[in-house]
Amino acid sequence: MALEKLRKEDTLEMRKRLIGQSCRLFYSDDPVKIVRARGQYLFDENGTRYLDCISNVHHVGHCHPSITAAAAAQMELLNTNTRFLHDNMVVYADRLRATLPEKLCVFYFVNSGSEANDLALRMAQQYTRHDDVIVLDHAYHGHLMSLIDISPYKFRKLAGQKEWVHVAPLPDTYRGLYREDHPDPCQAYADTVQHLIEEVHRKGRKIAAFFAESLPSVGGQIVLPEGTRLKSQSEYVRAAGGVFVADEVQTGFGRVGSHFWAFQLHGEGFCPDIVTMGKPMGNGHPLACVATTVEVAEAFTANGVEYFNTFGGNPVSCAIGLALLDVIEKEDLRGNATRVGAHLKDLLKNLQLRHQIIGDVRGVGLFVGLELVTDRQQKTPATETAARVVKRLKEEDNICVSTDGPWENVVKFKPPMCFSMEDAELVVRCIDRILTGQLHKDAAVYSSYQKMVHRYTDHLQIH
């Protein structure tokens, strides 16, 4: 509570003085100071409420009472070193196992998506005894040095591409190499991976892994083309002796609605060799995981070196993870993601009919992107307008969204999974108003929405 008593200006001054400036703030010109949150709503130090359209970490809603209760109860009882035997870790692993294909049945708990991907890379290299990695263009897989190396989104701004890293084109049918008008974009994109593998072999190198997000996020909320999707790519990689790593750090735990894991969108029977998970897993608590096959796990164990992670899979983290799985089921949040996500996409598609600047609307479940372009033919990124939409939504409507994609022109929606139909309607109306060039918000629309929010917050006893 003491921290809340700092004046906003003092917090900002201390942050500038004490915290590394490469750690950026949202809305750096006029940052928001959030002091509490519930569901999909954030509250600043004056009690002003913001609608959160982007906190994909706070998956089942901010400060969900079931998660808080599970964490507090376990914290009071025991939180100890992961080398002691404890029920929570094994019960949680068993619950996760039930969500995955049978082959993915060995688990390693860690504390962040970066740790999970770093471990996956180690495992892949140890299992295959190969070194090289294929990644999709514009990908981001984490902040460790090993992951900066396999993240084109980062290494292009830093030391550049290492010789063991190979970049395949992003299968983006809106503005990528092969587009909607291509007769078979799935096969064309799969072929790019096969050609890359042949090139790697010609250099006398061998593929350890292909890392791919099941739905590329930083790349611009990309939904891969219908059809075989990543299945063929994974087959080519396996034929070359490598493994397929599905990075589900952003997309797992039902965000896509129809499936628990986004890789399950890639076709019946498609099974990665390694799945990494993080962000939504602990609803804000640092909890992440690597799931893999017995074969990969045995190869990882074979050198006799212990894998020890002080905090990964501790009793409190696992209690939180278990509670999160229960909430997803009890509150039918996958159903909600399907329904509200479809509604949001429909509303945005309607908006596209009236606003030339909307080049593309895409998404699955509550993973939705709105791509803005100044020219539909040339697909010139409307980066400035996207930034203006983000700023005005925050300043005029108290709505938090942000942008993604190589040109930061894709307005992204990855809200907590309790996001409602009314939330979707409000944000689309506000975007409509901003794109139409209206200066002020529509009072009638806003007051009916406010009434709905009050009903909701009263129900949750948020005061």
Ligand SMILES: Cc1ncc(COP(=O)(O)O)c(C=O)c1O
């Ligand atoms: C796809 C993906 N993988 C991995 C990571 C790294 O996760 P963390 O920030 O928890 O280390 C991120 C983070 O943004 C991500 O988006």
